[in-house]
Amino acid sequence: MAEQEKFSKLKILKDIAEKLNEGTNLREVLQEVLAMLLRITEFKTGWIFLIDKSGKNELAAYQNLPSALTQDHLKPMCSNNCWCVSKFTRGTLHKASNIMECKRLEDAILSNSGDACGLTHHATVPLGAGNEQFGLLNVASPYKTHFNETELDLLESVAYQIGTAVKRIKLHELEQEAAVAAERNRLARDLHDSVNQLLFSVSLTARAGREMSKEPQVKDTFQYIQEMSQTALAEMKALIWQLRPKGLENGVVHALTSYGTLIGLKVYTEVQGLITLPSRVEEAVWRIGQEALNNCKKHSGQNQVFVRIHVSTPTILLEIWDEGRGCLLHGNEHLTSMGLVTMKERTESLNGIFRIESNTEKGTRIIVEIPIQEGKHGY
Incomplete structure (x- = not known):
């Protein structure tokens, strides 16, 4: 038996x-x-x-x-x-x-x-x-x-x-996360070494053509090509940043400040209780902050934004706000913007809490709380 x-x-x-x-x-x-x-x-x-x-x-x-x-x-x-x-x-x-x-x-x-x-x-x-x-x-x-x-x-x-x-x-x-990060880095290098350099060459060629031409219409055409290539170059730099944020190795605050400068924003930061964050949390804070800065640039009508990061075990609190146009949106309801939906999903994938407060002519505030315990991977 x-x-x-x-x-x-x-x-x-x-x-x-x-x-x-x-x-x-x-x-x-x-x-x-x-x-x-x-x-x-x-x-x-x-x-x-x-x-x-x-x-x-x-x-x-x-x-x-x-x-x-x-x-x-x-x-x-x-x-x-x-x-x-x-x-x-x-x-x-x-x-x-x-x-x-x-x-x-x-x-x-x-x-x-x-x-x-x-x-x-x-x-x-x-x-x-x-x-x-x-x-x-x-x-x-x-x-x-x-x-x-x-x-x-x-x-x-x-x-x-x-x-x-x-x-x-x-x-x-x-291992999957590391592989994804490595692939993003490879794409960023390829874009920088190929498309980015090509756009820079187009801009220089258009400038030379404009300076050499005597016909007004031809000069205007070269001017237009130069402006378009410079715009595309700026967009490409921002895309490369999204794939591999330069400066993230120096901390997420430095990366957000640098990115804000890249897209034409003055970023004012306030930091309390800095510690080394788990890689997944740092990546999420960077991506959420990046999207919030993009929204500010596109919709607020302001060129300055405020970032507050407060780290206090067991959570990190991220607040990003502007004093711009705002909108009639309260809480987490009716998130029609894909950017807002993505920020909320990133937050909740790490068992965090996402909130947005916005009023017309009073600006918009993004509030994110994420647990920072090591070993916590989305469950």
Whole structure:
């Protein structure tokens, strides 16, 4: 009997390991593996939380949740107020454990918010790889109030496999980001060495033609060509900046100030609490700030803009505002501009908060808050 149980456990671990090694989309992998775990064991319900260093949790996967936990678009599952997450964030949860009662289920039952389907207790186990921990795996079954050592041992093995897969996928995402950055740098170099130099040559040739010509119409034509090539040259320089911001190696504030100067803005900066930012956060702040400066240049009617950066663990606050025309836009509603939508998406991809305040003749203010914990990559 013991040999049969051992074989069954090894078969489960083998099947799950194969599934974990297939994918690179974290949430899809977690959802599929959780479904497989429930299908090949006697557990009926499960869910996985990914938890950042501040203790904020996100429901990354779930299977067969009772209606008591799915009310209001899974609202009961979106709170940090539960015992397993509290134990995890306090650093007191190191192995698979029996949770005597589930606070989420208890609260749902007390509020009569739905059917708990006989669920009152669950087992919980941290997801980790080496010294890093990424979240929790929870499983439960109707009317089951205790999980034996064999079950907990199996869950611990599965959780280790999942934690290792999370680590692998995170490293894969970092490699992808590095590859994208390298490709942008290559395109920037190619544009500078080819198109940029060609436009500069066209401008010089047009200037020489205008100076050599005696016919007014011909001179006007060369003048027009020169002006157009200079405009295209300026646009090309701005594009190269977008691909590879010169000066970002000296910090995002320096890069934004330099970019503002490039497009004809006077940038006034205020900085508090500077630290070295994680690369993804620095990239996002740069791209959001760049788009905000472009909007100011195009729409405000002003040539000056104000930038405030306040770094205070665990967040960075970025504010960019002008005192120009403004518009009738409040909050995050009706973001019709593609630039505004992009800024909001960049912010929220890092679990940040994006706000815009604007009034006619009073200017526009962009406010962005982004978590800066290392190791937090969009979940």
